[in-house]
Amino acid sequence: MLIQARNLKKYYKKVRAVDGVDLEVREGEILGILGPNGAGKSTTISMISSLVRPDEGEILYRDKDIIKYPQYIRKILGLVPQEVALYPDLSARENLTFFGRLYGLRGKELNRRMNEVLDLLGLNGRSGDSIKNYSGGMKRRVNIGAALLHHPELLIMDEPTVGIDPQSRSHILKTVKELSSRGMTVIYTSHYMEEVEFLCHRIYIMDYGKIIASGTKDELRDMVSRDNTVELQIDTVTERFIGDLKRNIHVKHINVEGSRIFLAVDRDYNILSHIFHTSEKSGVNLQSVQIKKPTLEDVFLHLTGRGLRD
Numbered sequence: 001m002l003i004q005a006r007n008l009k010k011y012y013k014k015v016r017a018v019d020g021v022d023l024e025v026r027e028g029e030i031l032g033i034l035g036p037n038g039a040g041k042s043t044t045i046s047m048i049s050s051l052v053r054p055d056e057g058e059i060l061y062r063d064k065d066i067i068k069y070p071q072y073i074r075k076i077l078g079l080v081p082q083e084v085a086l087y088p089d090l091s092a093r094e095n096l097t098f099f100g101r102l103y104g105l106r107g108k109e110l111n112r113r114m115n116e117v118l119d120l121l122g123l124n125g126r127s128g129d130s131i132k133n134y135s136g137g138m139k140r141r142v143n144i145g146a147a148l149l150h151h152p153e154l155l156i157m158d159e160p161t162v163g164i165d166p167q168s169r170s171h172i173l174k175t176v177k178e179l180s181s182r183g184m185t186v187i188y189t190s191h192y193m194e195e196v197e198f199l200c201h202r203i204y205i206m207d208y209g210k211i212i213a214s215g216t217k218d219e220l221r222d223m224v225s226r227d228n229t230v231e232l233q234i235d236t237v238t239e240r241f242i243g244d245l246k247r248n249i250h251v252k253h254i255n256v257e258g259s260r261i262f263l264a265v266d267r268d269y270n271i272l273s274h275i276f277h278t279s280e281k282s283g284v285n286l287q288s289v290q291i292k293k294p295t296l297e298d299v300f301l302h303l304t305g306r307g308l309r310d
Contacts, residue, residue: 001026002185006022008056010040010043010047016208018209019208019210021057023044023211025154029180029186029200030176031201031203033045033206034203034300035189035308040208041159042159049073050074061076077153078150080156080158084140085146087131089131091129092127095142096145105149113150117149121144123138137169137171140161140168141171155186159190161192193296193308203216205300205303213299225264226266226267227264227267228266228271229262229291231260231288231290231292232261236284237259240282241284245278250266251264267293271291296308
């Protein structure tokens with residue numbers, strides 16, 4: 001296990017920002033921490049990265065106590081903070097030069113790593129421009145680049161796509177996937193459930209300082225239902241068509257609303273061929289088919305009774 005956190009607690013006066021969190025990070029995975037603003041995500045990763053000392057609990061990196069010996073984690077860590085931490089009057093290359101030297105990089109090695117990082121982030125063409133002239137998305141990409149210069153073993157990213165344009169957001173998500181394919185371990189916090197669903201191998205869901213659920217995407221979805229909802233739009237509902245659908249053992253429930261039919265179907269079963277065959281046999285004109293899987297938003301609603309962004 002790369003990182004183990006046990007019973008982490010952090011209080012700010014009477015506020016329990018983190019309240020008994022247990023968390024494990026496996027080597028080479030993208031671990032998502034999902035939750036609304038104020039859930040305790042940033043405080044948790046600040047403790048893991050040794051920036052904030054927990055009031056209770058322990059954090060181990062490869063079985064080494066990093067609360068007592070933070071130098072163990074700092075040597076292998078790349079941290080992308082929620083707020084952009086760059087010098088606005090310097091260019092991207094000048095910023096990376098500064099941070100690279102803090103990591104001990106010099107000369108040809110520093111230039112090589114800067115070029116690799118700028119290429120990865122799609123910024124080589126404007127690397128000489130001042131940061132203050134960059135868009136929000138470009139600034140965040142340089143912010144990520146500063147955390148990658150020294151080839152960190154663990155990259156922690158705290159809501160790196162907040163408030164940026166869709167193109168930069170897409171580029172950042174693809175970059176995280178690319179880093180993972182190269183073997184880097186990533187902790188990714190977000191309140192955007194679609195990002196976490198797209199990126200992460202395992203997910204912890206946080207609310208009010210506690211972990212309320214954890215697992216793979218499928219394991220979390222199973223907490224809501226093992227069924228997909230299939231919505232059919234047809235021209236005319238016939239008893240024969242409904243009867244044929246009901247006879248399929250994988251169809252657990254059917255609800256008809258006007259010209260729309262909703263099926264609850266076992267998630268592991270491919271229902272489409274049966275629907276197309278049945279509609280053709282019954283003489284029904286099938287206008288549209290939508291398959292809706294349970295989402296992490298559904299899981300959060302199921303666990304808390306409210307939406308993720310409430």
